Amino acid sequence: MENKIVENSITPAVKYTSKDFSSDIDVKWCPGCGDYSILAQVQRTSPDFGELKENMVWVSGIGCSSRFPYYMNTYGFHGIHGRAAAIASGVKIANPKLQVWVATGDGDMLSIGGNHFIHACRKNINLKILLFNNKIYGLTKGQYSPTSDKGQVTKSSPHGTVDWPFNAIKLATGAGATFVARSIDRDPKHLQEVISRASKHKGLAFIEVYQNCPIFNDGVYSLVTEKETKADNVVVLEHGKPLLFGPKKTKGIKLDGMNPVIIDLEDGKHSISDCLVHDEFDENPTRVFLLGRFTDIPGFPTPIGVFRQFSKPSYDKEYEAQVESLVKKNGKGTYEQLMLSSNTWEVR
């Protein structure tokens, strides 16, 4: 199964270091913001993307996360609220040789930009989308977002929200994304690995990054980031491996029909062979919905890692192929053909 992980064969002659990807603009996120870590991990992994710097484009919308392109020493486009995926689609389709990344947030991509997000997923446009999910509107100073937990008290929900949040993993999967993953700002190694793998995916890659906003939603992910609680609350998805968690990996997830249950491997009744084994190449999205639900069930660990990846022709590749076959069939169009191929007549 491992051989399905496609390695990018083009390696630029130039050897980059993370510094090469750092622009000369001062980074202006709040001290302690999770965005710093995401930026650092992207800059660290960028030399391994196998792309020349001038072929990389970072596109964003509006929000704290969307300042990201300014700090990357690549081509960058800071767009307007919600439209990053649409702008990025235009860049990618116009020039499929470019590697196009999107930096966005929960408000930007899942609220005002929701339509562009689901359609980019559906079309499988070869974009890499990094969703910085902090479950809050930060730049507008603390209103609830479409991923805020139900009941969350914010400036625009002083009595607690009454709306239900989006689950980004399930949403992306439902919309047809061909690479769906989650990582955490505070887990740099894991984040690097996931970013690196997304860069190699040929199709739309979606990464939800749990990101802490120290100002307006501090500690929202503390269960999955703090040393004391992390082991009991995070399950790392690894292809071909059983779902185990806990400080000594003595807890597992097994399936009871279509429902996941937590089992204790030391209770004498269960063993590791009872555990659900992760298969990230399973094209059946049911597995992702099942894993994606963990965060909706109290007491369940949060899965991080690649939920699913499979290959399906991307929009930009399909389009190029269509153009190529038409050029092959009809030849490259000329001005004379364009203007004179329908009924014409001469006035002498």
Add this chain to the structure above:
Amino acid sequence: MEKEIQIIEDVTVRFAGDSGDGMQLTGSQFTDTTAALGNDLSTMPDFPAEIRAPAGSLAGVSGFQLHFSSEDIATPGDTPDVLIAMNPAALKVNLKDLKPNATIIVNSSTFDAKNLKLAKYDNNPLEDDTLSGFNVLPVELTTLTMKTLEDMDISPREKERCKNFFALGLMYWLYNRPLDNTINWLESKFKDQPKFFEANKRVLIAGYNYGDTTEIFTTRYEVKPAQLPKGTYRNVSGNEAVALGCIAASLKSGIPLFLGSYPITPASEILQELTKYKSYGVKTFQAEDEIAGICSAIGAAYAGSLAVTNTSGPGLSLKSEAIGLAVMTELPIVIVDVQRGGPSTGLPTKTEQSDLSQAFFGRHGESPVCILAAKSPADCYWMAYEAARIATKYMTPVILLTDGYLAFGSEPLRVLSFDELPEIPINYRKDPEGFFPYSRDENLVRPWAIPGTPGLEHRIGGLEKKNITGGISYEPLNHEIMTNFRDQKVKNIQQDVPDIEVDGEQSGELLVVGWGSTYGSIREAVVRVRKEGHKVSQAHFNYLNPFPKNLEKVLKSFKKVLLPEINLGQLAFVLRSTFLVDVIQYNKVQGQPFKVAEIQSKIMETLGGKNGK
């Protein structure tokens, strides 16, 4: 019996029938044949918003009007001389538009109780005095068609559907036109279905022969070729012309064309047309919504494409924030707005000129864009080309205004050779030495540095830019400098705007001005009043922002300036505030173009008996 052939200067014919009767097809076949004979022509379809309203109903009537002439003409004609009515509903809907004494050819086979009721006729109009004053020629079109195809092995329904070709054949006879153009078309259309080719061809010829042999038609007419400038011509609709103009600009400039689009009436044909041309380097992206349509175009412009988005009023509203982004990032995009009746959903299939204010003012912030308008279907080709040229030369969004009347109307376009097309030089920045994203040339234009170019990695976006470096800047003075640059850059386009030409005396009592699709009606009206001895001049706008350099002088050279518009005075507002000239408004908002006669009588009223002296 040898029939008389009468030579006439021009004719306006309207084909009308049920949506399913093939009237658009019949009309366009007649148009193609007429164009090939060298007449000048102008066409206008009129179809219902409903795709297939109930057969025989008044709501389901579809029409196609053609004006052709041995003279130079500019409109599809006010009032038809001839109506072909395929059923009672088509007769009823169109009767009020006809010239007195017009000829009406009716398919009398359809005037039965059921169809009369659907058309809400209490009595058969062929049998009472409803049609007195008209030259009515009833023809059993359906019956004759069925008889012609009696021995053919196709279903009765399929036979019946050929009846429009009987009408077409009859019209070809009446106006002395050859059949080969349509026969060739049928042959290629039905190359895999020879029996339908045979059936339609047979019916077409039968219609032609019917005119020749029956006694109800005593006279044939002939319209001699027009004296058009020498060259190669083709017929184009406005939407088709926009698509062709964009591709021509792409081929001339050598950069690929990208269209980001979302279907909307009456602009969708531009998307449909462009997507046929993939082998010309054209990419079309049918986006999830209007906003994605323009945002993808902005992304494509950033990546170095000739980027276009097309829409109509409601879509222009949705795109306005993104147009502001293109203003700020100073990227070249062409926004084609095929105007329709508004506000809101309004009159989707009808024409209006009511998006001009939005084009000027419909964005937040100081957000100037170049605005162009096409004056005729063929002019849509040139204005689309010009929009692409200006957008790329000045790194700016350009809004091109056309409208539903131009979009579906058609007329001959003279095809220039590739070498005759104006140059569109493209200079992507390549040299990293001394590169700054917001440095400016003598026209205040910033460099176009596209991803993929080594050493030019840079960031742009919607936040205010620092002068020259393009970094983010909240500095008060910098914002003012940049705002002024963006404003002046669009003003600099004026050096590319040709002087507005005055047709007629260069000064005097009355100048009639207009913009966009009113050109034809205004011109014919001015020509008519001049023929009556009045001195009236005309000037028409293709360039609305910036205006031509000589405009103020021209406006102030006349005692009165009359401005007909299909809105409540949107250009009048701008002319008054810009030049302090109190233009006389003449406004109509009925979803219909001006009739020549309406403008003619407004001109006479404005002259007030002064006779232009």
